[in-house]
Amino acid sequence: MNALLPTASVPLAVSPVEVSLFAFVILTAVVTALARDVLSSIIVFGAYSLGMAALYTFYRAPDVAMTEAAISAGVTTVLLLLTIAKTSRIDHEVAFESVHWPAVGAVGLLGAAMASTLAEMPVVGDTNSPVWSNPDVTQYYLANAYAETGVENAVMSVLASYRGFDTFGEAVVVFAAGIVTMLVLRREVFA
Amino acid sequence: MTVADTVVAGGLTVGDFLLYAAAGFVVLALGMTYRAIRGPTMQDRVLAVNVLGTNTVVILALLGAGLGEPTFLDIAIVYALLNFLMAIAISKFTVERGGVL
Amino acid sequence: MEPLTTVRVALIAVFTLLGLFFTFVSMTGVIRLPDVYSRAHTASQADTLGAGFALAAVALTVGLAGSGFKSVLLLFFIFVTNPTAAHAIARAAFEDGNVPWTEGDERR
Amino acid sequence: MGVTPVADGIVVPVERTATLRATVGHAAAEAAEAGADALHFVYLAAWRDDDPHVERLRQDATDLLEQVAVWAEYDLEDANAPDLRIETAILGTDAYLFGPGQYAERLHEYADANELGTVLLDPEYTPVGNTALLQPMEFELSSTGLTVREAPVDRPSRRERIVSELTGLRFGAVFALSLLFYFVLGDPTYPFDFVTGVASAAIVAITLSQVTLDHDPTLETPKRIVRGAVYVPVLLWEILKSNVVVARVILSPSLPIEPTTTRMRVLVGSGLPLTTLANSITLTPGTLTVRASDEDLIVHTLIPWAREGLFEGSLERWTRLIFYGREAARLPTPKERGDCDVLQGPDATADLPFAETDGGERVEDAAESKSEVTDE
Numbered sequence: 001m002n003a004l005l006p007t008a009s010v011p012l013a014v015s016p017v018e019v020s021l022f023a024f025v026i027l028t029a030v031v032t033a034l035a036r037d038v039l040s041s042i043i044v045f046g047a048y049s050l051g052m053a054a055l056y057t058f059y060r061a062p063d064v065a066m067t068e069a070a071i072s073a074g075v076t077t078v079l080l081l082l083t084i085a086k087t088s089r090i091d092h093e094v095a096f097e098s099v100h101w102p103a104v105g106a107v108g109l110l111g112a113a114m115a116s117t118l119a120e121m122p123v124v125g126d127t128n129s130p131v132w133s134n135p136d137v138t139q140y141y142l143a144n145a146y147a148e149t150g151v152e153n154a155v156m157s158v159l160a161s162y163r164g165f166d167t168f169g170e171a172v173v174v175f176a177a178g179i180v181t182m183l184v185l186r187r188e189v190f191a
Numbered sequence: 192m193t194v195a196d197t198v199v200a201g202g203l204t205v206g207d208f209l210l211y212a213a214a215g216f217v218v219l220a221l222g223m224t225y226r227a228i229r230g231p232t233m234q235d236r237v238l239a240v241n242v243l244g245t246n247t248v249v250i251l252a253l254l255g256a257g258l259g260e261p262t263f264l265d266i267a268i269v270y271a272l273l274n275f276l277m278a279i280a281i282s283k284f285t286v287e288r289g290g291v292l
Numbered sequence: 293m294e295p296l297t298t299v300r301v302a303l304i305a306v307f308t309l310l311g312l313f314f315t316f317v318s319m320t321g322v323i324r325l326p327d328v329y330s331r332a333h334t335a336s337q338a339d340t341l342g343a344g345f346a347l348a349a350v351a352l353t354v355g356l357a358g359s360g361f362k363s364v365l366l367l368f369f370i371f372v373t374n375p376t377a378a379h380a381i382a383r384a385a386f387e388d389g390n391v392p393w394t395e396g397d398e399r400r
Numbered sequence: 401m402g403v404t405p406v407a408d409g410i411v412v413p414v415e416r417t418a419t420l421r422a423t424v425g426h427a428a429a430e431a432a433e434a435g436a437d438a439l440h441f442v443y444l445a446a447w448r449d450d451d452p453h454v455e456r457l458r459q460d461a462t463d464l465l466e467q468v469a470v471w472a473e474y475d476l477e478d479a480n481a482p483d484l485r486i487e488t489a490i491l492g493t494d495a496y497l498f499g500p501g502q503y504a505e506r507l508h509e510y511a512d513a514n515e516l517g518t519v520l521l522d523p524e525y526t527p528v529g530n531t532a533l534l535q536p537m538e539f540e541l542s543s544t545g546l547t548v549r550e551a552p553v554d555r556p557s558r559r560e561r562i563v564s565e566l567t568g569l570r571f572g573a574v575f576a577l578s579l580l581f582y583f584v585l586g587d588p589t590y591p592f593d594f595v596t597g598v599a600s601a602a603i604v605a606i607t608l609s610q611v612t613l614d615h616d617p618t619l620e621t622p623k624r625i626v627r628g629a630v631y632v633p634v635l636l637w638e639i640l641k642s643n644v645v646v647a648r649v650i651l652s653p654s655l656p657i658e659p660t661t662t663r664m665r666v667l668v669g670s671g672l673p674l675t676t677l678a679n680s681i682t683l684t685p686g687t688l689t690v691r692a693s694d695e696d697l698i699v700h701t702l703i704p705w706a707r708e709g710l711f712e713g714s715l716e717r718w719t720r721l722i723f724y725g726r727e728a729a730r731l732p733t734p735k736e737r738g739d740c741d742v743l744q745g746p747d748a749t750a751d752l753p754f755a756e757t758d759g760g761e762r763v764e765d766a767a768e769s770k771s772e773v774t775d776e
Contacts (some may be wrong), residue, residue: 017210017254020217027221043236044227046277050247050270051220057251058258064265071268071292073244074273078280166219204297205301205353212308219312226331234328234385241377242335245370246315247345250390252363253308256338256350261359264350265585269363278377282384284303317647326651329688329700330659334650337685365584375682375689376675382700383688392661392700393462 019059025051034096042080049073059124209257213250220246237281244274304349311346314338328385328391336378343370409438409516413507414468417524424468427520428475439476440516441468445501445526449493461490487514497604503527504540506576511546518547551553557608570613574657575605627722634718638684642706646685649703659704661690664697664710677719681710711740 028048035041049148056065088172121131131138141154141162151157220243227239248267255263321334347367351360405649414420424441431439443461447454465488472486491506507519519541541548579601586593595707649656668677678689681699686706691698701707 004260015210015219016214017250019257020214020221024217024221024224028227035228037231040230040236041280043233043240043275044224045239047227047243050244050274053266053270054217054247054250054254057263057266059255061258062260062262065266066269069270069273073277078276081280134200202298203306204366208305209308209349209353212312212349216315216346217313219315219319226322228315232328232385232390234381234386234388234390235331237333237384238327238328238332238378238381241381242318242339245339245343245374248370249315249343250337252347252350252366255359258351261354261362264354264359264366268366268369268585271366271373275373275377276382277379282377282380284358314643316645317643321650324588324655325657327659329661330657333646333685333688333702336651336682336688337639338643338647340683341639348640350672361584372684373680375679379678379682379689379692382688383666386698388688393659 018055021051021055021058025055034099036097038080038084042077042084046077048075049076079134206257206259209253213253213257216246216250216253220250234282237278241274241278244270244277248274300352304352307349307352308346311342311349314342314345316342318342328390329382329392332378332382336396338373340370340374343367343374402722409440409441409511409514410434410520411435411442411507411511411514411516412520412522412524413444413503413527414464414522415443415525416464416473417526418553419521419522419524419553421471423520423522424471425475426551426553428472428481429479430520432476432481433477436484436518438514439518440487440489440510440514441465441472442488442507442510443490444506445490445493446497448722458490458493460556465490484688500527500533500537501540502539504544507541508546509543516546518549521548521550523550523553553718554657557566563618571605571609573611574612575601575633578604623725626720627725631718631722635680635683638715642685642709646702658704659700659702660707660742662699662701662707664699665740666697666713668716668723669676673723676722677715680715680719680766682717684709703768707742 020040025048029046032041032045032048049068050070053065053068053073056068058061124176127133141158141178145154145157146152149157149161207249223242223246225239227236227243230236248271251263251267251270255261255267300342310395316339318334318338321338322331325331344367347370351363351367354360354363357365410431411428412423417423427439427725432435435560444467445457446455463645468487469488473482476482476484476486489510492502493512497503497506511517511519515683521538523532523534525534527533533580541657551589554708579597582597582600583593588594588597666674666677667755668674678697681689684706686698686711688698688702688755690700701708701710
């Protein structure tokens with residue numbers, strides 16, 4: 001069946017679902033940042049994750065959505081709760097942080113700079129995007145990835161080899177997380 | 192041709208109708224966030240987020256039907272269970288601090 | 293349009309609108325009612341019914357033969373978990389010593 | 401730090417804990433018995449005086465110390481030692497206290513200055529906001545020459561044993577149920593799904609079958625499922641009917657609600673039947689189960705119409721029908737049995753049972769929170 005991709009049958013760039021989901025996500029994000037009580041912040045952050053995951057689903061990234069739901073709404077919430085259970089919670093008379101306007105300005109400017117590139121991005125599923133209209137690159141990867149990098153998975157070869165510098169930071173984080181996990185587990189088991 | 196593609200009126204298909212309904216549910220969710228933000232007690236916030244979670248499940252299901260992607264329903268099922276877990280964990284937490292898990 | 297499809301489309305529309313209506317009632321209740329206990333009423337009930345109608349519409353759209361069964365399963369989950377969650381929250385409030393609102397009290 | 405102090409006074413660090421009242425009682429009794437001449441209660445502050453927003457914390461600490469002093473006076477009078485001096489103090493407001501060592505140091509300084517020889521600790525006391533640091537603190541204190549004791553008060557455990565015995569039948573039932581769930585979502589004819597399904601169901605059954613079921617499934621089980629299936633449409637109709645009524649109430653501008661809390665003694669078994677009944681009550685609009693323990697349900701009702709419906713007991717009868725068959729369903733309504741109480745409002749017939757919510761030990765807590773709520 002003809003899936004309702006934005007380019008296929010909906011001429012407008014954004015649908016009402018997107019607009020309302022964005023409003024929801026931004027609202028909850030702002031409240032998460034401004035709430036003074038850690039517990040309220042965590043709870044509203046849970047709502048934020050739900051909205052974010054719905055957004056991912058809408059953009060056809062169900063795997064990311066599933067991760068967002070499981071990690072953000074589920075595991076993170078429990079971890080944060082355990083953390084504040086271990087530390088003390090102070091009552092605040094004021095419910096929200098005061099807004100630091102220069103910071104808002106800086107973040108806003110950065111956001112605006114980022115947003116200015118949005119117009120150049122291809123629409124989701126756009127058949128005129130370079131990947132589709134100029135398949136040479138894709139074909140090149142598919143044909144030569146194994147010979148050049150020795151990595152069997154073409155996606156992995158692009159991620160870790162052709163774009164090695166881009167993903168270097170990511171690889172470091174994953175490596176560090178792995179080391180820490182090993183350390184922690186070792187201690188739990190042997191100490 | 193499936194039901195989602197059936198044209199109701201003025202070029203509006205059932206799928207489009209469901210998408211508009213999903214948008215309506217998100218707008219209602221926005222109203223619900225008032226309670227999540229306002230509180231005043233922690234339980235009020237948990238309650239609001241629980242309702243928001245149920246809403247998200249419905250929104251996902253409607254999106255799945257409207258966009259013709261039945262796999263969304265699997266995600267919705269995971270959500271429904273997670274949402275339940277979250278409500279229980281936080282309620283238990285506010286009564287018995289650190290009693291989660 | 294076949295008559296059967298017409299009935300089905302009509303049912304989808306009616307169920308979706310009913311779902312929206314009851315969720316609207318739930319939202320109004322959650323915003324208007326005076327304390328956490330009365331809010332839990334609409335949060336657990338009107339919302340469950342709203343979700344139920346919307347999911348029924350989804351099941352009708354997708355068709356029971358395929359994935360529609362999943363939305364029935366989802367409906368079952370929501371019907372079991374929603375009241376349980378509402379009960380857990382109300383009970384947490386009660387054990388926290390939250391006195392239920394009665395007429396004449398200030399709104400919280 | 402000076403000479404070992406003379407052992408003729410007791411100092412108790414206090415904080416709002418579930419065992420504070422009992423600890424105070426024990427301290428008073430011990431002081432009276434030992435003929436001590438002073439009983440000190442101190443609050444070790446986690447904040448500093450020049451922090452912003454500290455007034456409320458200081459007020460809270462002062463309130464707590466006042467409350468503790470009142471309790472102690474009362475207890476000392478009971479113990480025939482009304483002349484014993486009670487002192488209170490807030491310590492550590494000049495610097496942030498880190499770690500149990502600094503807590504112990506402050507206590508030691510205070511004990512030295514006031515010639516107190518014994519430190520009595522509340523077993524739930526949380527130095528640096530963590531109960532796990534109580535023992536390190538005791539250790540630090542013991543090297544100062546002070547006598548350190550934990551008050552012998554128990555916190556009655558609220559956790560019940562939920563792990564039941566493992567039997568083959570239960571294991572099989574949990575395994576079959578999880579496998580069925582997996583296959584509904586997946587495709588059993590596809591070998592990959594089949595293998596992962598069996599593996600997942602096995603993991604679930606091994607880890608969870610001891611907590612999932614507490615009875616073996618019997619021949620009654622299929623009958624219950626069939627009767628439950630009959631109940632579903634009835635319940636749905638009830639839900640729909642009362643949702644319309646409640647929707648009218650909520651959407652009307654004047655919001656004509658009369659919330660009351662009620663208690664109802666119900667005659668269904670514990671476990672699944674009680675859960676079914678409690679959830680059914682919660683699902684039908686206007687009524688919400690707040691607490692369910694043994695056979696007592698505390699139900700919050702939104703409008704009188706819902707309260708009447710609840711006391712008619714039709715849901716209770718349905719639950720009995722599902723779980724115990726048709727004969728069991730014939731019984732008088734809770735109203736006729738006199739098994740219902742209204743706990744609030746003009747028709748109140750009993751008090752709100754905050755005191756008994758926790759085996760009686762949190763009476764003070766509940767009272768405190770009550771006053772907090774009305775303050776807000």
